[in-house]
Structures are given as structure tokens and as C-alpha cells.
Amino acid sequence: MKYDYLRIEKKWQDIWDDECIFRAEVEPDKPKFYALIEFPYPSGNGLHVGHARPYTALDILSRKRKREGYNVLFPMGWDAFGLPTENYAIANKVHPADVTRENVAKFKSQCKLLGYSFDWDREINTTEPEYYKWTQWIFLKLFEHGLAYKAKMPVNWCTSCKCVLANEEVVDGVCERCGADVERREKSQWMLKITAYAQKLLDGLKDVDYPERVKLQQENWIGRSEGAEVDFNTDAGDVLKVFTTRPDTLFGATYMVLSPEHPYLKKWSDRLNNYEEICEYARQAAHKSDFERSELNKDKTGVRLDGVSAINPVNNELIPIYVSDYVLMTYGTGAIMAVPGHDTRDWEFAKKFDLPIVEVVAGGDVSIEPYLDTETGTMVNSGFLNGMEVPEAKKAIIERLSELGLGTPMVNYKLRDWVFSRQRYWGEPIPIINCPKCGHVPLREEDLPLVLPDVDSYELTDSGESPLSQIREWVEVECPKCGGPAERETDTMPQWAGSSWYFLRYTDPHNTEELASQKAMDYWMPVDWYNGGMEHTTLHLLYSRFWHHFLYDIGVVSTKEPYKKRTSHGMILGDGGEKMSKSRGNVINPNDIVREYGADTMRLYIMFIGDFEKAAAWSSTAVKGCKRFLDRIWNLYGQLENSEKISKANETEIHKTIKKVTGDIEELKFNTAIASMMSLLNKFQDNGATKGDYSILLQLLNPFAPHITEELWQMLGHDGLLSATPWPAYDEEKTKDERITFAIQVNGKLRSTVELDADSTNDEIVEAAKRDEKVQRFIADKSIVKTIVVPGKLVNLIAK
RNA sequence: GCGGGUAUGGCGGAAUUGGCAGACGCGCCAGACUUAGGAUCUGGUGUUUCACGACGUGCAGGUUCAAGUCCUGUUACCCGCACCA
Numbered sequence: 001m002k003y004d005y006l007r008i009e010k011k012w013q014d015i016w017d018d019e020c021i022f023r024a025e026v027e028p029d030k031p032k033f034y035a036l037i038e039f040p041y042p043s044g045n046g047l048h049v050g051h052a053r054p055y056t057a058l059d060i061l062s063r064k065r066k067r068e069g070y071n072v073l074f075p076m077g078w079d080a081f082g083l084p085t086e087n088y089a090i091a092n093k094v095h096p097a098d099v100t101r102e103n104v105a106k107f108k109s110q111c112k113l114l115g116y117s118f119d120w121d122r123e124i125n126t127t128e129p130e131y132y133k134w135t136q137w138i139f140l141k142l143f144e145h146g147l148a149y150k151a152k153m154p155v156n157w158c159t160s161c162k163c164v165l166a167n168e169e170v171v172d173g174v175c176e177r178c179g180a181d182v183e184r185r186e187k188s189q190w191m192l193k194i195t196a197y198a199q200k201l202l203d204g205l206k207d208v209d210y211p212e213r214v215k216l217q218q219e220n221w222i223g224r225s226e227g228a229e230v231d232f233n234t235d236a237g238d239v240l241k242v243f244t245t246r247p248d249t250l251f252g253a254t255y256m257v258l259s260p261e262h263p264y265l266k267k268w269s270d271r272l273n274n275y276e277e278i279c280e281y282a283r284q285a286a287h288k289s290d291f292e293r294s295e296l297n298k299d300k301t302g303v304r305l306d307g308v309s310a311i312n313p314v315n316n317e318l319i320p321i322y323v324s325d326y327v328l329m330t331y332g333t334g335a336i337m338a339v340p341g342h343d344t345r346d347w348e349f350a351k352k353f354d355l356p357i358v359e360v361v362a363g364g365d366v367s368i369e370p371y372l373d374t375e376t377g378t379m380v381n382s383g384f385l386n387g388m389e390v391p392e393a394k395k396a397i398i399e400r401l402s403e404l405g406l407g408t409p410m411v412n413y414k415l416r417d418w419v420f421s422r423q424r425y426w427g428e429p430i431p432i433i434n435c436p437k438c439g440h441v442p443l444r445e446e447d448l449p450l451v452l453p454d455v456d457s458y459e460l461t462d463s464g465e466s467p468l469s470q471i472r473e474w475v476e477v478e479c480p481k482c483g484g485p486a487e488r489e490t491d492t493m494p495q496w497a498g499s500s501w502y503f504l505r506y507t508d509p510h511n512t513e514e515l516a517s518q519k520a521m522d523y524w525m526p527v528d529w530y531n532g533g534m535e536h537t538t539l540h541l542l543y544s545r546f547w548h549h550f551l552y553d554i555g556v557v558s559t560k561e562p563y564k565k566r567t568s569h570g571m572i573l574g575d576g577g578e579k580m581s582k583s584r585g586n587v588i589n590p591n592d593i594v595r596e597y598g599a600d601t602m603r604l605y606i607m608f609i610g611d612f613e614k615a616a617a618w619s620s621t622a623v624k625g626c627k628r629f630l631d632r633i634w635n636l637y638g639q640l641e642n643s644e645k646i647s648k649a650n651e652t653e654i655h656k657t658i659k660k661v662t663g664d665i666e667e668l669k670f671n672t673a674i675a676s677m678m679s680l681l682n683k684f685q686d687n688g689a690t691k692g693d694y695s696i697l698l699q700l701l702n703p704f705a706p707h708i709t710e711e712l713w714q715m716l717g718h719d720g721l722l723s724a725t726p727w728p729a730y731d732e733e734k735t736k737d738e739r740i741t742f743a744i745q746v747n748g749k750l751r752s753t754v755e756l757d758a759d760s761t762n763d764e765i766v767e768a769a770k771r772d773e774k775v776q777r778f779i780a781d782k783s784i785v786k787t788i789v790v791p792g793k794l795v796n797l798i799a800k
Numbered sequence: 801g802c803g804g805g806u807a808u809g810g811c812g813g814a815a816u817u818g819g820c821a822g823a824c825g826c827g828c829c830a831g832a833c834u835u836a837g838g839a840u841c842u843g844g845u846g847u848u849u850c851a852c853g854a855c856g857u858g859c860a861g862g863u864u865c866a867a868g869u870c871c872u873g874u875u876a877c878c879c880g881c882a883c884c885a
Contacts, residue, residue, distance in 0.1 A: 212804090213803095213804055213805075213879095213880090216803070216804065216880095217803085217804075217880065217881085219803095220802085220803060220804090220880080220881065221880090221881080223881090223884065225884075225885085227885085242885080243884095243885070244885060245884095245885070246885085257885090300883090324883095325883085326883045326885095327883080327885075328883075328884065328885090330884085331884045331885075332884075332885065335885095336885045337885080338885085339885090343885070344801080344883090345883055345885080346885085348883095412884080412885090413884095414881090414884050534879080534880085535880095537880085538880080538881090608812090608813095608824085608825070609812070609813090610812060610813060611813075614805095614806085615878085615879095616812075616813090617811095617812075619811080619812065619826070621811095621826055621827070622811090622812065622825065622826050622827095623826095624826080625824090625825045625826055626825080628825090628840095629825085631840095635840095671812090671813070671814085671824080671825095672813095672814065672815095672823085672824080674824075674825090675813090675814075675823065675824035675825075676823090676824080677824095678823095678824055678825075679823075679824065682824090741820085742820090743819080743820040744820090745819090745820085745865085745866075747865075747866095748864095748865055748866045749866095750820055753820070777852090786865065787865095788819090788865055788866080790819050790866095793819055793820080794819055794820065794866090796819085796865055796866065797865095798865055
């Protein structure tokens with residue numbers, strides 16, 4: 001009989017569906033396993049092989065865990081709000097909801113084609129009101145707790161599209177879509193105060209099992225720095241605060257710099273003799289995009305404030321103040337004390353403006369270049385700090401500043417608040433009413449969901465407002481508080497919103513009363529294993545952790561961290577090792593592979609392609625190797641010995657393979673797991689195999705290639721589904737060979753091998769080694785001064 | 801500039817963490833079956849040498865009986881962040 005993969009795969013997919021074998025229910029006395037993949041954005045291109053890699057990996061893990069007796073939750077859904085759908089809708093004059101429906105259907109059928117064991121009863125979609133009701137509810141909670149606020153923010157403004165862009169949409173300083181210049185504009189935006197959770201998000205990393213590189217990337221993104229806030233009095237009679245990580249270098253602070261957006265510039269306008277010049281500089285700085293401001297950093301620019309100076313608190317020296325765009329308003333206090341002797345940027349600036357450069361940590365020659373190796377070192381030119389080591393000086397100066405009331409220890413973070421507004425249609429409406437009298441008034445909970453209204457045109461408005469602002473009958477409402485005329489917020493939420501809590505909804509997706517029941521969340525949460533792409537490490541992963549910490553703080557969820565373990569897969573590249581893209585024409589569609597080789601081959605190859613965590617290039621020829629493997633499995637069926645027993649000849653290899661596959665799946669080493677099953681098949685072909693031998697191989701291969709193995713399992717005459725049989729166990733004793741081939745080295749070089757009983761004594765091994773013909777040639781005229789025996793491995797004879 | 805990572809045959813990649821480098825697969829070579837083969841099966845395949853052997857994990861040193869693995873230095877490439885005080 002021929003291996004008719006298309007017939008077989010359809011047959012078993014229908015059976016799994018009919019028998020609902022992957023449906024998950026709360027079973028309190030069974031250990032649970034919640035496996036999560038990042039739900040996809042259902043784009044018009046359909047599922048591509050890049051999706052198949054992580055989905056197949058966790059499908060394998062889930063199927064295995066299920067057979068090990070775990071109660072497995074492996075759900076799937078759609079992160080369906082977002083720009084591409086909206087743009088497609090604009091271009092083709094269709095409703096984004098219709099586009100979404102079509103794309104979801106396509107994605108779903110593709111997932112089914114690949115035989116994934118998703119529990120489809122728990123399918124969710126972020127664009128459905130039943131779902132986004134709860135996204136809005138969480139927003140209201142954040143608002144209620146002061147973590148959502150509206151603020152004027154500089155935003156990225158595309159001069160051609162006339163709309164606000166997210167940071168991610170600005171690539172190399174230009175608009176990702178149209179290539180036009182992007183400039184900064186002040187705009188009122190909804191913000192989420194993720195900075196309030198900076199320390200918690202940092203601390204939480206200690207309790208989770210994430211790859212080190214993911215933790216490091218999150219730590220760097222949060223960017224905690226310890227230092228001090230120092231007050232500089234000015235001759236204008238007020239106090240200029242700065243943040244510094246190096247208060248010990250205060251004696252070297254020979255000038256100060258304000259960011260062009262610093263409020264003191266305006267405050268001091270009367271005293272500044274060159275206020276016009278300063279304003280002009282600030283205007284130019286504002287016109288520069290972030291990109292320009294950082295790219296064109298070779299040349300430091302700035303203007304001295306003529307009319308105000310600061311007083312260095314440790315030596316009471318009068319020092320000049322400058323404005324320069326190398327100081328950012330968004331970090332620290334927007335003002336710095338400049339220590340040109342020990343900071344590259346300050347040094348460059350001081351050189352250009354001919355400012356004094358003072359060495360305060362001994363070591364370099366600050367007239368030639370800044371001396372930066374100052375984590376340790378001795379203080380000089382620093383008054384009472386002279387002679388102290390750096391760490392000691394840090395303590396001493398903070399103490400002194402505290403006594404003077406001019407400074408306190410301070411921690412700063414690079415993390416900034418989350419810009420939560422989008423002036424777009426296809427997103428969750430923000431459930432706020434703007435009342436001229438009462439300000440921002442939240443919708444009442446019972447008025448949720450605030451349903452996205454239909455609109456005639458999704459085109460953006462000239463003013464950069466959301467298309468929602470065009471629907472006056474939707475916008476104009478009564479204020480829930482005072483009953484007066486008010487307007488709805490017309491901004492929508494970013495795509496990150498729906499994905500920040502979706503894993504909670506999976507635990508109880510049809511609940512109409514709560515985002516999920518306490519019982520369901522208590523049982524299923526936290527997610528045991530979350531796999532996703534490295535590109536989501538700093539945004540999605542951080543955002544969702546933030547929401548979860550918040551939900552924990554208000555008592556909605558019972559764990560601080562949402563994900564116990566996180567792993568990341570590498571990208572799938574095109575045949576030549578380049579990124580797959582339509583323009584290169586190297587995109588592989590999984591449907592084509594399924595049609596030509598079958599889903600089992602597709603699954604097997606995508607796992608065999610290489611190290612799961614690293615990028616891998618697709619190879620059209622290598623796919624065939626996996627098909628060949630399945631063909632050979634299929635063909636072996638006709639040559640089996642009719643015995644249910646495990647054959648003696650294969651027993652050791654079988655136990656070794658069970659051990660290898662069992663362990664490798666848990667470590668995501670799918671490529672070597674498959675290699676070991678290929679080896680076992682080779683063994684079977686050499687030695688012959690019984691039905692018992694063969695059954696074990698089918699059981700191991702089942703999570704990887706679930707369809708063909710079910711079919712062969714049935715052909716063998718077994719009752720019931722293979723997918724429901726227990727995972728095979730191995731006997732450690734039986735993984736050990738009775739005979740072992742020992743390597744024999746002379747002076748560390750391999751000269752021969754000898755096969756001996758595994759329980760041979762060291763003496764016996766050494767004797768056998770010395771007797772070996774080839775070895776004799778190398779030791780004949782020498783005496784052996786030392787022998788080293790590595791049990792079960794090798795002998796090394798040291799001869800002189 | 802800062803942070804992280806990678807480097808092994810013609811190719812994708814293995815190597816129980818210091819113990820036979822190149823598992824497994826692709827490709828290639830030879831043979832078998834065949835009217836035919838881009839199907840299948842069998843054998844071979846790191847380089848070099850007629851052979852014994854010698855050499856071989858980006859490069860240069862070192863530690864060790866023994867190094868792809870540990871240490872020091874160095875180069876190239878990839879990813880993330882980037883004037884963060």
C-alpha cells in the first residue's frame with residue numbers, strides 16, 4: 001500500500017476533531033501544563049513557515065506532555081487589530097472586519113492542515129467586542145489607579161501621510177510606508193505609566209525561567225542607574241536639579257547643560273540677554289527628529305546662557321550654563337552637571353566651547369582625551385575627597401550633600417511611559433469621555449464594551465485625528481458625570497493592548513461576567529511555557545508583564561509573573577540564507593509543502609532544520625530527506641516480524657532512543673531527537689524489527705508526525721488512538737551497552753580501538769590496549785610511565 | 801560607543817559539557833534494479849598521502865595525559881540599544 005499522506009492526514013484530523021481529544025477542561029487533581037505560542041496577526045499573506053516553527057515545537061511538547069499524563073492547555077487565537085488590515089481596507093474599500101474574517105479563516109484552515117493540537121473551543125479574537133470589552137475594562141482599571149493619563153508628548157509626525165507614527169513605524173528617520181521625512185510634533189496622547197513598575201519588572205525577572213539574553217535585554221531596556229540627585233543653586237536665586245551616577249566627580253563639574261526643552265529657559269527669559277538666540281536653538285533642535293539628533297552627534301552644538309550661572313555646591317564656584325541638544329528632557333531632570341575630564345560627550349563639548357577640563361580621578365591625561373576608566377581610582381583636585389578611592393568618595397559625597405540639604409541618593413530608569421494612543425480606526429476605542437467641565441471621564445463598566453462604530457471612510461484626516469472623529473453622532477455624547485455635552489475620545493489603543501492579557505482569556509474564553517473566572521485562572525495560570533520571537537522581548541513581553549503585575553496588585557490574578565518559562569525560536573530564512581520576502585520571491589508557503597510532501601514531512605523538516613533557537617535557512621532539497629525518512633518508516637511496516645516483544649538485537653538502541661527523544665524534546669533539541677529516531681530506523685533496517693520494536697518508534701515519532709504514526713498504529717491492530725497512549729518509558733539499565741568500544745590513545749593520540757565487556761576492570765582494559773597490534777607499534781621500544789582510563793570511554797597510555 | 805551572540809566538511813548541523821571531531825540529513829561519487837530515472841536499494845565520501853602516517857573545529861598563544869569545549873589575546877560577521885548623564 002502506498003503512503004497516501006493527503007488521505008491519511010485528512011482522516012486523522014477529522015477523527016481528532018470529532019473526538020475532541022485536545023479539548024482542555026479544568027481537572028483539579030491532574031497536573032496542568034499551559035503551553036503558549038504568540039498568537040499571530042492574521043495578515044493577508046496567510047501563515048508562513050516562520051509561524052510553523054514555533055507552533056510545531058510547542059505542539060510536539062504539548063502532545064508529549066499530554067501523553068505523559070498532564071492536563072494540557074494549548075490554545076490559539078488572533079491578534080487581529082492593526083495597521084496592515086486597515087490599510088488594505090482603505091485601499092480596497094472594504095470593512096477591516098471583513099478582511100479580518102477572511103484572513104482568520106485562512107490561517108485557521110492552515111493550522112488545521114498542519115495537524116496542530118490546538119483546543120479550538122478556546123479560540124479568541126482581539127477584535128471581537130466580547131474580547132475587547134475586557135481590554136477596555138483593564139484600561140479603565142489602569143485609569144482608576146492613576147496609571148493611564150493624557151499628556152502632551154512629542155510624537156513622530158509623517159509629513160506626507162499627515163499622521164502620527166509609532167516609534168516602530170519610523171525606520172532610519174523616515175516613514176516606514178512612504179519614505180517621507182518624519183518630524184517631531186507636540187500632541188496630546190494617552191500614556192500608560194509603565195515607569196511606575198520599572199523596579200517590579202526588574203525584580204520579577206529573578207523569579208522566572210527566561211533565557212539569559214532575554215533577561216539582559218529587558219534589564220537594559222529598563223536601564224536602571226543608581227546615583228544621586230544634586231541641587232545646584234543659581235544666581236537667579238533658584239535651584240537646578242541634576243541626576244548623576246557619579247556624584248564623586250562633582251569637583252570636576254565645570255559647567256552645566258540644559259536640554260532645549262527645559263522649562264527653566266522660559267522661566268529665566270527675563271534675565272537672559274540672549275533669549276532670542278536660545279529660543280532659535282531650541283526651535284532647531286525640535287525640528288530635528290530623534291534620528292538626526294543622535295546620528296549627527298559628531299559635532300556638539302549649544303548656546304551659553306548669558307545672564308544666569310550656577311554654583312557648584314562643593315566649592316561654591318560660579319559655573320556657566322549651556323543649552324545643548326545632547327541633553328535629553330526625557331531622562332533624569334533634563335539637566336546635567338558636565339564633568340569633561342571623565343565623560344566623552346562633556347569633553348567634546350568643553351573642547352569646542354573652550355571650557356576648563358579638570359581631572360578628578362587620577363590616571364589619564366585629560367588634556368588629550370577624557371579618562372573613562374574610573375570605576376576604581378584615586379580622587380584628586382577634589383577638596384575633602386582627595387586621596388579617597390572612588391567607591392569611598394561616592395559614599396562621602398552623598399553624605400556631605402545630604403547634610404547640606406543639596407542632594408539625595410536617587411535611582412533612574414531609561415524606561416519611558418508607554419504611548420498608548422493611535423489616531424487610527426482599527427483598534428480598541430479608548431473608553432473615555434472628554435467633558436469640558438469634568439475633564440476625562442471614564443465610561444461606566446456596565447457600558448462596556450464600547451463598540452467600534454462603522455464608518456464610511458477609514459481614510460486619515462488632515463489634522464491627524466482618528467477616522468472616528470468624523471462620526472459626529474458617535475463622538476457627541478452626554479457626560480456621564482454632569483450630563484453636559486461632551487465628546488468621546490477618538491484615539492484607539494495600539495496593537496499591543498489586546499496581546500497584553502490574551503493568555504488570561506484563554507483560560508475562560510466565553511466568560512461574560514469577568515475577564516476570566518478566578519477558578520480558571522487559579523488552575524491554569526501561570527503559563528508554564530511561552531515561546532515567541534526575540535523581536536517581542538522588549539515590547540510585548542514587557543508590556544504584558546506590566547499589565548499582569550498591575551492585575552496582581554489589584555487582586556485580579558494570583559501570580560505576579562504571567563510566564564514561568566520563556567523560550568525563543570530563530571527565524572526561518574530563504575534558501576540562500578536571506579530573509580524571506582515577497583520582493584525577493586523566496587517565500588515558502590507551508591500549503592505548497594503540505595501538498596507536495598504532506599504535513600508530517602513539513603512538521604518534521606521544520607524541526608530538523610537546525611538549532612531551534614538560531615536562524616536557519618530553508619532548503620528545498622533537505623525537505624526531501626524527511627519525506628524519505630517517512631517513506632522508509634511506511635515501507636518497513638511490510639517487513640516486520642510478527643511479535644509484540646522487543647527484540648534483543650534492538651533493545652539497547654530502543655531504550656537509548658526513548659531516553660534521547662524524551663530529554664531532547666524538553667530541551668527543544670528537536671533536530672537531534674529526529675536524528676536519533678532516524679538512527680533507530682537505520683538500526684531496524686539492519687537488524688530487522690518486530691512489531692513491538694516498531695510500535696515504540698511510532699510512539700516516539702507521534703508528536704512530530706502525528707498523522708502517519710496514527711495510521712500505522714491502527715494498521716498494526718492497536719486499539720484506540722496513538723495520541724492517547726502513554727509516553728513510552730525507558731529502563732536506565734537497558735540503555736547501557738554490554739560491549740563497549742574503547743578508544744586507545746598513545747600519548748594522547750588515537751591509535752586504535754578495542755571492544756570489551758562493559759564490566760571489564762581497568763587492568764583488563766589496559767592489558768587489552770597494550771596487546772593491541774597497532775598500539776604495539778607505538779609502544780614497542782618505549783616504557784609506559786602512566787596510564788589513564790576513562791570509564792566506558794578510552795585508555796591513554798603515556799609512553800617514553 | 802554599550803550590551804548580547806556566532807564561527808566545526810561542498811551544505812544544514814552533531815559532539816553525554818575536558819575524553820574516538822564530523823552523529824543525522826542534504827549534496828556528491830560508484831554500483832544494483834530498470835526502456836528510462838530528478839524513483840528505489842547497496843556501498844563510499846574532512847584534507848593530504850601509493851601506503852605507514854601527517855594535518856584538521858576563524859586566527860595566535862597557553863593550561864592539561866587529553867581542548868571544538870577551559871584561560872589570555874585577536875579577527876570577521878549577526879542581533880539589540882544608542883548623546884540615558
